[in-house]
Amino acid sequence: MNPHRRSPFIIVAAALTYFFLYAPIVGLVLYSFNASKTNIAFEGFIPAFGELKTDGSLIAQSPCGLFHWYCELAKNSDVIEAAGNTLTIAFTATIVSTIIGTMAALALQRYNFRIKPFSQLALYIPIVIPEIVMGIGILTLFSQLFGWANATFGLTGDARFTLGMATVTMSHIAFMVPFVTLVVQARLQGLDKSYEEAAMDLGADEWTTFRRVTFPMILPGALSGALLAFTLSLDDFVITFFTNGPGSTTLPIYVYGLLRRIITPQVNALSTVWIFVVFVAVLLLQILQNRERKPHL
Amino acid sequence: MLKRLRENKSAQGTLLALPTTLWLFILLVVPLFLTLVISFGRRGIDGNVTFVFDQNHTPFDNYIRLFGYSVTNCHSGQAACFDPLYVNILWRSLALAFNTTTLVILLAYPLAYFIARARPKQRNMYLLMVLIPLWTNFVIRVYAWMILLRKEGSINIVIGWVMRWLNIPFTPLEMLYTPGAVLVGMVYEFLPFMILPIYTSLEKIDPSLYEAAADLGANPLKTFFRVTLPLSMPGVVAGTILVFIPVMGTFIVSDILGGRQVILVGNLIQRQFLDARDPTFGSAASLILMIMTLIVTYFYTRKFGFGEEIVVA
Amino acid sequence: MTSEFAVELRDVVKKFITPEGAELNAVDHVTMQIKNGEFFSMLGSSGCGKTTSLRMIAGFEWATEGEVYIEGKAMGRTPPFQRRVNTVFQNYALFQHLTVYENVAFGLEMERVGKDDIKRRAGQALEMVQLIGMDRRKPNQLSGGQQQRVALARALVKTPNVLLLDEPLGALDLKLRKEMQLELKALQQRLGITFIYVTHDQEEALTMSDRIAVMSKGKIQQIGVPVEVYERPANKFVADFIGESNFLAGRIESISENEASVFIQDLNAAVIGTPISDGLIKGEAVVVCIRPEKIRISEKGALNQKLFPGKVTNTIYIGADTHVFVDAFGAKLKVWEQNRVSRLDPKSFYMVGQEVWLALMPENTLVLKKD
Numbered sequence: 007m008n009p010h011r012r013s014p015f016i017i018v019a020a021a022l023t024y025f026f027l028y029a030p031i032v033g034l035v036l037y038s039f040n041a042s043k044t045n046i047a048f049e050g051f052i053p054a055f056g057e058l059k060t061d062g063s064l065i066a067q068s069p070c071g072l073f074h075w076y077c078e079l080a081k082n083s084d085v086i087e088a089a090g091n092t093l094t095i096a097f098t099a100t101i102v103s104t105i106i107g108t109m110a111a112l113a114l115q116r117y118n119f120r121i122k123p124f125s126q127l128a129l130y131i132p133i134v135i136p137e138i139v140m141g142i143g144i145l146t147l148f149s150q151l152f153g154w155a156n157a158t159f160g161l162t163g164d165a166r167f168t169l170g171m172a173t174v175t176m177s178h179i180a181f182m183v184p185f186v187t188l189v190v191q192a193r194l195q196g197l198d199k200s201y202e203e204a205a206m207d208l209g210a211d212e213w214t215t216f217r218r219v220t221f222p223m224i225l226p227g228a229l230s231g232a233l234l235a236f237t238l239s240l241d242d243f244v245i246t247f248f249t250n251g252p253g254s255t256t257l258p259i260y261v262y263g264l265l266r267r268i269i270t271p272q273v274n275a276l277s278t279v280w281i282f283v284v285f286v287a288v289l290l291l292q293i294l295q296n297r298e299r300k301p302h303l
Numbered sequence: 304m305l306k307r308l309r310e311n312k313s314a315q316g317t318l319l320a321l322p323t324t325l326w327l328f329i330l331l332v333v334p335l336f337l338t339l340v341i342s343f344g345r346r347g348i349d350g351n352v353t354f355v356f357d358q359n360h361t362p363f364d365n366y367i368r369l370f371g372y373s374v375t376n377c378h379s380g381q382a383a384c385f386d387p388l389y390v391n392i393l394w395r396s397l398a399l400a401f402n403t404t405t406l407v408i409l410l411a412y413p414l415a416y417f418i419a420r421a422r423p424k425q426r427n428m429y430l431l432m433v434l435i436p437l438w439t440n441f442v443i444r445v446y447a448w449m450i451l452l453r454k455e456g457s458i459n460i461v462i463g464w465v466m467r468w469l470n471i472p473f474t475p476l477e478m479l480y481t482p483g484a485v486l487v488g489m490v491y492e493f494l495p496f497m498i499l500p501i502y503t504s505l506e507k508i509d510p511s512l513y514e515a516a517a518d519l520g521a522n523p524l525k526t527f528f529r530v531t532l533p534l535s536m537p538g539v540v541a542g543t544i545l546v547f548i549p550v551m552g553t554f555i556v557s558d559i560l561g562g563r564q565v566i567l568v569g570n571l572i573q574r575q576f577l578d579a580r581d582p583t584f585g586s587a588a589s590l591i592l593m594i595m596t597l598i599v600t601y602f603y604t605r606k607f608g609f610g611e612e613i614v615v616a
Numbered sequence: 617m618t619s620e621f622a623v624e625l626r627d628v629v630k631k632f633i634t635p636e637g638a639e640l641n642a643v644d645h646v647t648m649q650i651k652n653g654e655f656f657s658m659l660g661s662s663g664c665g666k667t668t669s670l671r672m673i674a675g676f677e678w679a680t681e682g683e684v685y686i687e688g689k690a691m692g693r694t695p696p697f698q699r700r701v702n703t704v705f706q707n708y709a710l711f712q713h714l715t716v717y718e719n720v721a722f723g724l725e726m727e728r729v730g731k732d733d734i735k736r737r738a739g740q741a742l743e744m745v746q747l748i749g750m751d752r753r754k755p756n757q758l759s760g761g762q763q764q765r766v767a768l769a770r771a772l773v774k775t776p777n778v779l780l781l782d783e784p785l786g787a788l789d790l791k792l793r794k795e796m797q798l799e800l801k802a803l804q805q806r807l808g809i810t811f812i813y814v815t816h817d818q819e820e821a822l823t824m825s826d827r828i829a830v831m832s833k834g835k836i837q838q839i840g841v842p843v844e845v846y847e848r849p850a851n852k853f854v855a856d857f858i859g860e861s862n863f864l865a866g867r868i869e870s871i872s873e874n875e876a877s878v879f880i881q882d883l884n885a886a887v888i889g890t891p892i893s894d895g896l897i898k899g900e901a902v903v904v905c906i907r908p909e910k911i912r913i914s915e916k917g918a919l920n921q922k923l924f925p926g927k928v929t930n931t932i933y934i935g936a937d938t939h940v941f942v943d944a945f946g947a948k949l950k951v952w953e954q955n956r957v958s959r960l961d962p963k964s965f966y967m968v969g970q971e972v973w974l975a976l977m978p979e980n981t982l983v984l985k986k987d
Contacts, residue, residue: 013523016420019413026410027436027494030447033457037450110323117316125320128327131335134544134600136552138569139593142576142585143334146341149582180330183323203676204709206696208774209726212309215697218722222713243441243555248576261442265449265559274450277443284438288431310693 031281038274039072075275085276088260095171095256096239099178104232106179107186108224114187115194129184137181141248144177145169148249169251177249178239185238186231193227233291335593342366342587352583365587369393389571389588396568397595399482400550403489407497407546408539410490415501415538416531430502437495445559448488452478452560480562488556493549497542504538505531540607544600551596568592619688622778622810623650623673623701628682630668630834642668644834645682650812652777655804657813657821660831660857666814669831670780673812674703687777697726701778702771706786708763710755716742716766717751723774741773744803761792768800778810785820797823818858822846830854848892852984855905862911862949864904868983871898876983878904882946883924889981896983903984908952910980913940913966914973923973928966940966944974 070077079085110125132140152167161167201223205215243258250259257280264273308314343362347353356362371385418429436444451457459475466473478484508531516526554569561567568588575585630643643665650656658666671677672684675696684691686699702723711719720738729737742748745765755763764784771779781800785793801824804811815821821828822842830837830845830853837857838850849855852863866878869886876891889904896902913926926944938959940951951974959965966972 016413016417020417023410023414023494024432026491027433029457030444030451030491031436031439033450034443034447106322106326109319113316113319117312117319119313119316119320121317121320121324124328125324128324128332131327131331134548134597135335135593136548136569136596138552138554138572139338139589140331140334142572142582142589143338144330145576146337146582146586147330147334150337176330180327183327187323198707198709200705200707200709201711203674203696204703204705204711204770205722206676207674207701207703208723208770209697210722211695211697214726219711237438241438241440244552258440258442261440261446262555265442265446273446277439277446280443281435281439285435288435288438292427292431309695 034274035278035281038075038271038278040075040271040274073275075271076279078270078272079275079279082272084255084260085257088255088257091171091254092240092256092258095175095178095254096236098175099182099239100232100236103179103182103186103235104228107183107231107235108190108228110183111187111190111194112220112224115191116199129187132181132184137244138248140181141177141245144173144180144245145248148173169249169254171254173249173251174246174254174256177245178242181242181245182235182238186228186235189231189234190224190227193224193230197223338586338589341583342590344583344586346581346583365584366591368584369587369591392566392568392571393591393595395566396551396592397599399486399489399567400547402486403493403550404543404546406486406490407494408542411494411497411501411542412539415498415505418498418502419505426506430499433495433498441492442555442559444492445488445556448484448491449479449559452484452487454479479560480564482561482565484560485557485565485567488560489550489553492553492556493546496545496549497539500541500545501535501538504535504541508534536607540604543603547599547603548596552592619685620651621649621685622652622654622687623812624648624685624688625669625672626683626685628669628672628679628684630665630672630677631680641834643672643679646831646834646836648829648836648839650778650810653808653810654826655801655811655813655824657815657825657828658831659815659818659821659828661816663833664831665834666829666831667782668834670703670782670812670814673778674701674780675699700776701780702774702776703780703782704764704767704771704784706782706784708755708767708784710763710766710770712755715752715754716747716758719755719766720770720773723770727774737773738769741769744772745769760787761796764788764796768803772807776809778812779804781811781813783815785815785817793820800824822858830857832857849905849982849984851893852903852905852987855982855984860908860950860952862906862908862947864906864945864947865986866902866904868896868898868900868902871896875978876902878902878983880904880945883944885924887924887945887976887981888922888978889976889983890979891983893983893985896985901986903986905982905984906949906976906980908939908950909937909954910977911949911951912975912977913942913951913953914975915966915970916973923975926972926974928968928970928972930968931966933965938965940972942972942974949974 110129113119114122114125148169152169155161156166201219202215205219206212210218241258242256243262246256246259247262250256255263257276261273261276308318341352342365344352344354345356345360345364347355354362361367369389371387371390414433418426418433421429449456453459454475454477456479458478463473463475512530512534513526516530521529552569554567554573557565557567557570558573568591572585572588572592575581575588625646625648628643628646629641632640632642634640642663646665646669658669660666668677672679673686675691675694675698678693686701691699711722714722717738720741721734724734724737739748742750745768747762747765747769750758750762750766755766758766764787767784784800785796788796797820800811813821813824822845825842827839827841828845829839832853838845838854840848840850845854846858849858849861855861856863864878864880864887866880866887869877869879871877871891874890876889876896877886878889879886887904893902924944926942926949928940928942929948930941932939932941935955937952937954940953942949942951
């Protein structure tokens with residue numbers, strides 16, 4: 007690269023952009039310590055001890071001190087349930103989409119087969135179509151399908167097909183698979199076929215070759231794809247919004263719901279916890295990656 | 304049978320790709336098709352979709368309505384007139400997408416450039432700093448702006464301090480629930496999606512090209528405009544696609560930051576499916592949204608290429 | 617199942633479809649018979665079909681037409697892991713996630729060999745390629761030459777009857793390459809197994825092979841022992857590809873079984889040569905091929921040989937040889953003369969513009985079809 011000539015314009019612009027990116031987050035975190043119950047204005051940090059004005063909207067004192075809202079959060083069973091749902095859906099969807107996505111990537115990269123154009127088209131769609139179009143499409147599919155099935159089989163009450171964890175998970179898999187496939191495909195492109203040929207040359211049949219040679223080599227790529235898929239699922243709002251039902255609320259949906267009703271700093275506490283978890287996860291990932299890099303060139 | 308499978312490479316490929324293809328076909332292609340079919344339907348009396356038509360109701364009603372033909376809401380005396388309500392919504396969404404994309408490019412490019420020019424060891428850290436906000440949840444990030452933009456929010460507080468220090472009378476700005484707020488929110492949400500592709504394409508530029516340009520007499524500014532910028536275009540293109548398409552369809556930002564004032568296509572569709580319970584109209588709007596998106600994408604990539612090699616960051 | 621030949625290709629064709637949709641015969645009706653225990657090379661430039669042919673023997677590609685026989689058995693669509701041949705790959709294809717030992721042991725594990733036997737045989741294989749002590753290293757910790765030996769050991773440990781080598785020395789530097797050439801040849805002779813070797817380096821092929829198949833555009837141009845291929849090239853392509861040649865255009869004046877008289881237009885005289893191509897007739901337009909080292913050059917006319925005049929245009933001193941470029945016969949000729957006597961005086965070399973005399977000997981003057 008050009009000798010590291012740093013134009014001041016660039017540095018200032020970059021700094022401002024970083025500031026722009028982080029200012030809201032900082033504000034978010036700060037307000038999670040807001041003494042005001044209504045979280046409209048910042049009224050000072052919650053004191054651990056001592057008195058404050060007690061005009062109904064402020065918290066005088068709290069057993070959890072500064073972390074009052076976090077304590078409230080921990081007691082909130084709705085949040086716990088939503089978090090559980092979110093993780094369950096993410097794990098399930100990730101596993102399924104990684105497996106079938108990796109298979110598809112292998113197929114697309116290595117073979118010419120009759121349904122190839124269809125596969126490629128199908129994988130293309132989620133990238134060029136706005137999420138909301140997919141969301142309402144899937145909703146339409148499920149509602150029509152369930153309506154017909156419930157009527158035909160005479161199901162009522164709890165036996166009815168409804169939107170819920172299953173529908174959300176299935177929808178997540180649908181929009182995650184293209185990303186997994188894309189990532190794995192990219193990794194496969196750099197993978198020489200000669201390793202697999204060498205294995206077969208030495209007597210390994212297809213399954214053994216896959217097990218002992220191909221799989222270890224694509225594993226990093228597959229894991230990358232899985233990680234991407236996992237984050238997409240955790241974060242998803244739109245698709246989940248249209249396909250969830252009672253009992254399958256995820257965290258993003260829950261937060262959205264809160265925002266439309268009363269906003270207490272509990273939302274901020276939740277957000278901060280979320281940010282913190284992400285931050286730690288990213289850090290761990292970096293450490294893992296760095297450690298993996300050392301023995302190899 | 305295994306022997307036959309072994310010898311038929313095409314069948315192997317099909318088998319591997321089948322689960323994914325089937326899954327996507329059922330959950331993506333079929334729904335799109337259904338949406339199309341339903342968009343020609345009518346909202347029946349009990350909220351169901353019917354396909355019964357008469358002289359007052361045709362299959363194309365929803366589309367006609369979207370593009371402005373209205374039999375209600377007209378001036379006195381007129382049987383039918385042009386109601387730009389929905390056309391405005393469509394136009395506003397398109398305009399917002401364009402504006403957002405432009406602003407995002409302006410903000411993202413310097414930062415991407417900065418990271419690409421940093422020392423390799425530091426680059427990872429800078430990239431992570433871009434990615435971390437991205438990994439916090441979409442909804443949360445929008446909410447964060449709500450806090451900032453409110454009358455009692457941080458921005459007003461800071462401006463208030465400055466104004467008081469300058470002794471200028473100041474009433475807090477009404478920033479929330481305006482189109483401006485929605486724009487800011489959109490830019491904020493999608494900024495990282497532009498930074499990454501631009502960074503990737505900048506980073507891929509062979510350093511010896513800069514040396515060649517200098518050798519041939521180009522000063523840094525010329526080098527930027529004649530070498531760097533053109534070579535980074537695939538990244539800009541990829542980023543544009545990653546930003547433009549979602550902005551067209553996002554409804555949360557306008558919902559939370561725009562309140563009832565700012566209605567975009569996404570909000571329109573959302574409401575049809577939830578509140579107004581007219582899935583036929585919503586489907587029609589959804590299809591129009593999709594077509595608009597595809598048209599813009601098509602012309603854009605025709606002119607600028609795809610930059611898909613950049614997408615996998 | 618023994619047969620006369622270790623490997624046989626009978627009228628094998630391999631069709632590919634280019635990205636533009638056209639059909640291409642990468643291997644175009646190739647027939648060859650490779651004997652047991654011989655070092656057989658396929659020589660040609662890229663795209664000539666040599667690698668594709670090798671891959672069809674290994675089982676990575678299936679013939680579109682024709683048949684591949686290994687030890688007398690037709691292979692058909694038999695997969696590679698069921699064939700008793702092993703391959704040394706161009707890029708070595710060592711399993712990066714396994715150690716050297718594990719790489720070598722891999723093939724034996726596939727054969728369900730017992731652990732103790734694996735240890736013994738792998739140890740022997742590593743010793744054979746002089747890599748004892750490297751067991752635990754990973755491929756990316758080895759040099760290019762060492763990686764190449766691991767690839768060799770990995771294939772040989774399975775004691776195949778036929779070893780396929782796909783340009784194995786391409787990535788090595790010159791000195792190492794020459795060393796490895798001799799080592800490989802010695803190894804092959806010691807083991808007594810058949811080596812089928814693919815290369816684009818003619819010197820390599822000539823050095824190591826018992827027989828060479830020269831290929832171009834999917835077709836075999838000539839199969840023969842190195843001396844044959846060099847001294848009696850079957851056609852203009854082989855004459856041009858192997859070594860250096862001078863080509864003169866001419867027309868046959870008279871022809872008998874062992875001798876042909878070719879009239880060279882620009883010389884207004886005829887040269888006597890040996891007819892190589894079949895079916896040459898009087899009056900036919902042909903090409904005369906003379907290798908540079910076969911032309912005698914001198915400053916003065918001498919003896920009773922037919923001498924032709926020429927003018928020196930350039931002289932290059934190579935050390936062991938001197939390359940002299942001469943305009944003669946209406947063509948630009950290359951003449952190589954061995955520096956048998958130390959020449960320290962620059963004036964003793966042929967100077968530019970100098971008039972010289974060239975002598976050709978009929979048995980070294982080859983008459984070939986014009987194609």
